Ligand code: AMP
């Protein structure tokens with residue numbers, strides 16, 4: 318397990334910006350060291366543990382990019398059409414001898430260029446003559462329609478860097494290089510639990526002052542999408558001793574514990590009290606809305622992140638705190654999600670000095686530009702604000718208002734989770 322020091326989340330100052338929080342996380346949390354070989358077909362989403370160096374070039378041999386006629390460019394007459402006898406036929410997977418000088422080879426996409434031939438005329442661009450020769454138009458550059466060996470990936474180069482989260486396209490690269498397996502870090506093990514006397518399991522009997530637990534399935538699913546192995550520790554009542562016992566249990570086999578609820582500064586905030594008794598805890602007052610404090614703790618060497626109970630605050634802080642933490646533990650390179658510029662179709666006032674996320678959906682305006690329409694209500698408990706929108710408008714610390722027509726940055730949910 319990646320053992321964390323007790324004071325690893327300490328920081329000076331009253332408020333923590335999102336960027337400072339991410340920096341603290343990525344500098345103070347270390348990656349798990351265990352790695353495993355995984356078959357390509359099973360490796361989607363896993364984190365590469367070491368560089369993949371190309372043992373061969375891709376493509377592995379120089380080949381035709383089109384169906385057509387291959388020639389030596391030196392045989393082409395300057396500035397006029399050339400008439401070539403066709404000698405030989407070569408399809409993908411085959412081999413052929415170089416035709417005699419001044420002759421063209423009938424060739425198909427993916428077939429290897431015989432030595433000496435360097436240019437291919439597309440079949441649509443030539444005229445077949447009755448006598449079996451072919452008329453090649455002037456003006457084609459030497460080397461046209463040919464894919465040189467290694468033009469995609471050079472032999473000996475780093476084709477995939479350690480820390481890459483493997484997507485279908487990276488798996489295709491590994492396959493093109495002939496690998497059957499990749500060396501990846503082991504999955505991060507994460508325990509998830511909810512807290513609160515008012516929170517009950519969906520489907521269970523519910524008292525008049527209780528609500529169903531919606532955070533746990535959301536957080537567990539987001540964690541799985543991040544490639545984590547998730548253990549469910551259920552709902553823990555607001556009782557510091559019970560919370561402490563469950564946290565101690567969860568810390569045993571896990572790298573990270575993610576909780577929701579109970580981490581503010583009030584007397585009913587039992588996660589905070591429990592972690593303080595079982596390990597170390599720092600409350601991060603983050604300059605983020607929706608957000609409220611996020612608890613960062615260490616219990617027996619495992620990290621704990623205590624998210625706010627309000628579902629939207631939980632969601633937003635997951636994206637900005639839990640995701641960078643998972644990346645750090647998993648040895649993945651973490652990139653700040655890039656907001657795409659869109660036009661605001663709303664006005665909004667905000668507190669300077671903190672970053673705010675506005676739930677919005679997109680539409681194409683009459684002039685063709687993409688516009689963000691703000692969800693009409695702002696409560697941090699409104700789950701429907703996440704289901705009726707496409708993503709979050711990111712309003713940076715330094716601005717204090719948005720007017721219709723302003724350019725704002727938009728983060729798609731699909732890009733975030
Ligand atoms: P807390 O952070 O514990 O003060 O909770 C803030 C608000 O979020 C309260 O209204 C809670 O009822 C609500 N809440 C806490 N945990 C959950 C949960 N797991 N699912 C849905 N709502 C929750």
Ligand code: MG
Nearest residue numbers: 512513578579
């Ligand atoms: Mg609570």
